Amino acid sequence: MAAPRGEFSSRFGFLMAASGSAVGLGNIWGFPTNTASNGGAAFLIVYLVLTFALAYPALMAELIIGRHARSNAVTALKTIATSNGSKLLAVTVGVVGIITVSFILSFYAIVSGWMIAFFFDPLARLVGMDGLSQWLTTDTAVRNSIFVVVFMVMTVVIISAGVKDGIEKWATRLMPSLILILILLTLYVFTLPGAMDGLRAYLIPDFSRITDPQLLIDAMGQAFFSLSLGVGTMLVYGSYISKDENLPVVGSLVALLDVGIAVLAGLLIVPAMYVALANGVEIFDESGALIAGPGLIVSVLPALFNNMGSIGILVASAFFILMTIASLTSSISMLEVPVAYSVENHGVRRPVAALLIGGTITIISLIIVFNFDPLFDLVVNFTTERSQPLLSLFICIFAAWIWKRNDILQEIKSGCPEAENGIFWKIWPFYIKFICPVAILVVYFQ
Ligand code: PHE
Numbered sequence: 188m189a190a191p192r193g194e195f196s197s198r199f200g201f202l203m204a205a206s207g208s209a210v211g212l213g214n215i216w217g218f219p220t221n222t223a224s225n226g227g228a229a230f231l232i233v234y235l236v237l238t239f240a241l242a243y244p245a246l247m248a249e250l251i252i253g254r255h256a257r258s259n260a261v262t263a264l265k266t267i268a269t270s271n272g273s274k275l276l277a278v279t280v281g282v283v284g285i286i287t288v289s290f291i292l293s294f295y296a297i298v299s300g301w302m303i304a305f306f307f308d309p310l311a312r313l314v315g316m317d318g319l320s321q322w323l324t325t326d327t328a329v330r331n332s333i334f335v336v337v338f339m340v341m342t343v344v345i346i347s348a349g350v351k352d353g354i355e356k357w358a359t360r361l362m363p364s365l366i367l368i369l370i371l372l373t374l375y376v377f378t379l380p381g382a383m384d385g386l387r388a389y390l391i392p393d394f395s396r397i398t399d400p401q402l403l404i405d406a407m408g409q410a411f412f413s414l415s416l417g418v419g420t421m422l423v424y425g426s427y428i429s430k431d432e433n434l435p436v437v438g439s440l441v442a443l444l445d446v447g448i449a450v451l452a453g454l455l456i457v458p459a460m461y462v463a464l465a466n467g468v469e470i471f472d473e474s475g476a477l478i479a480g481p482g483l484i485v486s487v488l489p490a491l492f493n494n495m496g497s498i499g500i501l502v503a504s505a506f507f508i509l510m511t512i513a514s515l516t517s518s519i520s521m522l523e524v525p526v527a528y529s530v531e532n533h534g535v536r537r538p539v540a541a542l543l544i545g546g547t548i549t550i551i552s553l554i555i556v557f558n559f560d561p562l563f564d565l566v567v568n569f570t571t572e573r574s575q576p577l578l579s580l581f582i583c584i585f586a587a588w589i590w591k592r593n594d595i596l597q598e599i600k601s602g603c604p605e606a607e608n609g610i611f612w613k614i615w616p617f618y619i620k621f622i623c624p625v626a627i628l629v630v631y632f633q
Contacts, residue, residue, distance in 0.1 A: 192257060192258075192350075192426070192427070192531075193349050193350025193351055193427055194350065194354060194427050194428075194429060194627070195350065195351070195355050195427050195429070196351055196352070198437060199359065200351075200355040200358070200359055200368055201355075201424070201427070201428055201432070202437065202440055202441060202444065203355070203358040203359045203361075203362040204354050204355055204358040204359075204365075204424055204516075204520070205421065205424050205437075205441045205444055205520075206362060206444035206448070207358040207361065207362050207516025207517065207519075207520070208415045208420055208421070208424065208443050208516065208517050208519075208520030208521075209413055209414050209415050209441060209444070209445035209517075210362075210365070210413075210444070210445055210449070210513055210516070210517070211295075211413075211415075211513050211514060211516075211517035212254060212295070212298060212299075212449045212510070212513060212514060212517070213409065213412050213413050214413060214445070214448055214449040214452050214513065215449075215452045215456065215481070215509075215510060215513060216448040216456075216479060216480055216481070216483050216484050217409055217413075217479060218234075218388060218409065218413070218450075218452065218453060219389070219449075219452055219453035219455075219456035219457050220456065220457070220460075220476070220477040220478070220479035220483060221405065221406075221409065221479065222389060222453055222457070223385075223388045223389045223453070223457045223460075223477050224476040224477050225396050225397075225399075225402050225405075226392060226393040226394065226395070226396030226397055226402075227389055227390050227391050227392050227393045228389075228390050228391065228392035228506050229392035229393055229396060229397045230396065230402065230406065231392075231425065231450065232392070232397075233397050233402070233403065233406050234406045234409070234410065234446070236405070237406050237407050237410050238304040238410045238413075238414070238442055238445075238446055239439075239442065240618070240622070241407060241410065241411075241618075241622065241623055241626050241627075242407075242410040242411055242413075242414045242416065242442065243414075243439065243442045244409070244583075244615055244618040244619050244622075244623050245414075245417075245437065245579050245582065245583055245619070245623055246414050246416060246421055246438055246441065246442060247434065247435065247438045247615060247619075247620055248582055248583055248585075248586035248587075249416065249419075249421040250421060250422070250424075250425035250434055250438050251425070251586065251595060251598050251599060252264070252267060252425070252433055252456060252582070252585065252586060252590070252604050253421070253422040253423060253424065253425025253426035253428075254425045254426060254428050254430070254432075254434065254598065254601075255267070255594070255595075255598040257426050257585045258426055258503075258527075258531055259275070259281070259419070259423055259426070259527040259528040259531050259532065260280075260284050260285070260419030260422045260423060260524060260527075260528070261278055261281030261285070261528055261532065262281075262528075262532060263281075263426065264276075264277035264278075264280055264281050264582075265278060265281070266278040267585060267586075267589060267590040267591075268451070268585070268589060269589060269591075269595070273585075273589050275416075276581070276627060277585070280475075280578060280581045280582065281419065281528075283574065283578060284417065284418045284419040284524065284532055284578050285418075285419065285524055285525045285528055286563055287417075287418050287570050287574040287575060287578065288418035288419060288420060288521045288524045288525070289521070289524075289525055289544070289547075289548050290527070290566055290569070290570045291418065291521055291570045291571065291575075292342075292518055292521040292522060292548050292552070292570050293548050293551040293552045293555060293566065294552070294555060294563060294567050294570075295514065295517065295518055295521065295577060296335050296338050296339050296342070296518065296548070296549070297331060297335055297555060297556060297563070298481065298514070299334075299338045299510075299511065299514035299515070299518060300331055300333075300334030300335045300337065300338045301331070301334065301481070301484075301485055301506075302484075302507050302510040302511045302514060303334045303337055303338060303511055304323045304324070304330055304334050305323065305324065305484075305485065305489065305503070305507045305510075306504060306507035306508055306510075306511060307319075307323050308320050308324050308446065308489075308503070308507075309492070309499070309500040309501075309503040309504050310500075310504065311323060312500065314544055324485075326491065327483075327557050328557050328559075331556045332553055332556050332557075335549060335552045335553060335556060336512070336549060337519070338384045338511075338515075339545055339548065339549040339552070340389040341515060342515065342518045342519055342522050342545060343522070343541045343542055343546075344544035345357050345515075345519050346519055346522045346523055346526055346537075346545070347537060347538040347541040347542070347543040348536060350427050351407055353519070354519055354520075354523065357515075357516070357519070358516050358519075360401060360517065361512045361516055362512075362516060364512060365448075365512045365513060365516075366448065366511055367453075367507060368505050368506075368508060368509045368512075369448070369451050369452060369455060370442065370451070371505070372455050372502065372506060372509070372591060373451065373454045373455040373458075375502065376455055376458050376459045376462060377458065377487075379458075379462045379465075380462065380465050381458075381461040381462040381463075381464060381465030381466075382458035382459075382461060383458070384458075384461040384464075384465075385457040385458030385459070385460055385461030385462065385544075386454070386457070386458050388457055388461065388477075389453050389454070389457035389458070400633075401619070401633075404629075404630050404633045405477065405628065406631060407630050408571075408572070408576070411575065411576060411579055411627075412575065413445055413449065414442065414445060415517070415520060416575070416579045416582075417576065417578035417579035417582065418521075418524060418573075418574075418575060419577060419578075420520045420521060420523070420524055421526045422582070423520075423522065423523055423524055423527050425529075426525075429600045429602070430602060431601075431602050432602045433603040434598075434599055434603065435599065435603060435606070435609070435611040435615075436603070439506045451520075454555050456483070457477070459488060459491060460477060460478075460483070460487060460488075460491075462491060463487055463488070463490060463491035463494075466490075466491060468487055468490045468491055468494075469487075470487055484510065488506065489503065492506070494609055498594040512535070522541065522544065522545055522548070525540075525544045526540045526541050526544055529543075529544065538608040552595055557616065576627050576630060576631050577631065579623075579627055580623075580624055580628065580631070582626045583619050583620075583623045583624050583627070584624065586612055586619050587616065587619040587620035587624075589619065592616065595616075596612065599611070599612065
């Protein structure tokens with residue numbers, strides 16, 4: 188029935204793909220401003236602790252289950268289920284994950300489309316097409332629809348090509364470029380007046396903020412979204428890892444890359460905002476916090492780039508290329524979840540599945556574009572605040588309470604024969620059984 192499964196050809200390939208999934212819009216427009224507004228380096232420390240204490244164990248649950256079952260999320264959870272009841276739960280969690288990730292992609296594609304439009308804007312100005320530039324930067328349903336389609340076509344083309352020739356090939360090209368652009372832009376921004384104030388706001392710790400429970404909850408939500416947890420993405424990527432690979436090590440490398448790139452993005456974004464401030468651009472919202480989210484990306488930073496003169500054109504293009512890359516390496520991981528399921532469980536050919544599912548998600552995106560106010564926030568909140576944490580909770584329950592402990596150990600030992608005596612095996616089972624579910628529930632009910 189199913190075509191032979193894909194596999195990442197190297198550790199580097201997997202790391203680029205998985206960190207590509209993790210590093211996305213959230214890292215660049217959420218993390219830096221959150222940090223600067225919430226106690227600087229103090230928030231960073233809390234975030235690091237939460238990532239490694241809570242999100243990393245949940246990430247490991249997905250990677251281990253995925254590699255053990257060597258299949259998509261639905262089948263993988265069913266494989267480890269032991270009773271009829273848990274098999275039903277497995278199918279439910281897997282299918283709800285597929286639906287959730289498809290809706291996440293539907294709003295992600297809209298925002299990613301903005302990034303592409305803003306990438307073309309400086310080029311239009313360069314050749315003197317001011318009308319086009321105006322059109323590209325004005326929020327209209329027509330512009331948004333066109334760029335949603337452009338972005339989804341790129342996503343579908345990459346996923347059609349498969350794990351090695353699509354996901355891995357593009358992630359290994361795009362992620363190093365992303366890191367390089369990020370470093371170059373950061374170095375350039377450091378030379379501008381105002382940057383050092385930004386650096387201070389970003390890094391000087393204010394420990395009085397970190398006891399705020401709301402802050403802990405936000406940081407945890409951010410950590411789970413950022414590591415792409417709950418919706419089967421990491422589980423599916425885990426299913427393409429070689430049996431010789433040391434899972435605890437590659438998992439921690441993915442978490443480190445995700446946090447590392449978020450921290451690096453902060454070194455660019457927060458100083459850039461203070462440079463904008465020095466240029467007379469408003470960077471704080473009514474509550475006094477730094478402007479975050481779309482407002483940061485489509486108004487604060489473009490205002491700064493416009494003030495920079497001709498070099499601003501280059502800086503703006505580089506920045507929006509960076510954003511597009513970050514989005515694309517995440518969107519392909521999202522589309523892979525339903526595509527892997529259709530290919531493996533329904534015998535659909537990969538390019539057909541990618542086209543049909545990608546097409547359906549594009550239609551959902553277009554419906555949101557034309558009904559933006561009622562739908563956009565609803566879809567974002569429902570998927571990321573309601574569905575994603577609950578799904579993560581169930582995956583932890585599968586790994587800790589349903590799956591046989593010895594089978595987990597055997598899976599980890601493949602590629603890490605000494606696992607039984609290592610620190611990971613001493614701590615992780617306890618975390619995944621008690622700490623992670625409780626922490627997720629606490630966040631959920633907030
Ligand atoms: N981790 C991605 C980001 O930070 C978003 C994402 C969520 C990707 C769920 C895949 C699955 O933007």
